[in-house]
Amino acid sequence: MHKLADFIQYEHSTLRPHVELIRVTADTVGEVPLPILRDLTNAVLGFLLRELMPHAREEREVLYKALEQATQAPGSTATMNREHLEVSKLADQLGDLRRVLYGLYALINLHFAKEGEIYSDILEHRLSTTEKGLLVASLSHCQGERQCSRFVPLAPTAGNSLPSFGPSIRIPASR
Ligand SMILES: [Fe+2]
Numbered sequence: 097m098h099k100l101a102d103f104i105q106y107e108h109s110t111l112r113p114h115v116e117l118i119r120v121t122a123d124t125v126g127e128v129p130l131p132i133l134r135d136l137t138n139a140v141l142g143f144l145l146r147e148l149m150p151h152a153r154e155e156r157e158v159l160y161k162a163l164e165q166a167t168q169a170p171g172s173t174a175t176m177n178r179e180h181l182e183v184s185k186l187a188d189q190l191g192d193l194r195r196v197l198y199g200l201y202a203l204i205n206l207h208f209a210k211e212g213e214i215y216s217d218i219l220e221h222r223l224s225t226t227e228k229g230l231l232v233a234s235l236s237h238c239q240g241e242r243q244c245s246r247f248v249p250l251a252p253t254a255g256n257s258l259p260s261f262g263p264s265i266r267i268p269a270s271r
């Protein structure tokens with residue numbers, strides 16, 4: 097079974113080249129002809145809207161819920177969700193290109209580090225082997241579908257403060 101940290105790192109490693117494109121695009125502002133800059137900006141916007149925001153949504157609905165239940169700390173992931181919102185807002189403001197792109201680059205890298213190091217470490221220690229396996233399976237499913245639109249809230253297991261993970265974590269969106 098993959099460790100949670102490995103899973104999160106892998107997920108981020110697939111996104112990271114596109115995150116680097118944000119910095120590259122910021123570097124080119126004022127240095128390349130406008131049509132090239134426009135293409136780069138469109139590529140960044142496409143990544144943000146089609147890849148990064150869905151990634152953030154699945155984290156909010158699966159990973160963060162699992163962490164709040166594992167730590168019995170409702171609301172503890174609010175600051176991370178706030179960062180997701182900030183990325184979303186910056187994506188909407190791509191007018192002031194250079195400032196926004198450097199801001200996005202720094203914010204996303206910091207955010208990845210928090211999830212990859214802190215959240216995975218907490219869950220690694222708090223969840224059973226079975227729960228970790230099921231959580232990775234749920235995240236993998238979201239990753240494959242890139243949509244996690246309907247969820248059943250995780251319910252604490254009776255007599256046990258740890259959450260009960262399973263296929264019921266997520267109901268695939270009806271097609
Ligand atoms: Fe995130």
Ligand SMILES: [Fe+2]
Nearest residue numbers: 151155208211
């Ligand atoms: Fe993430």
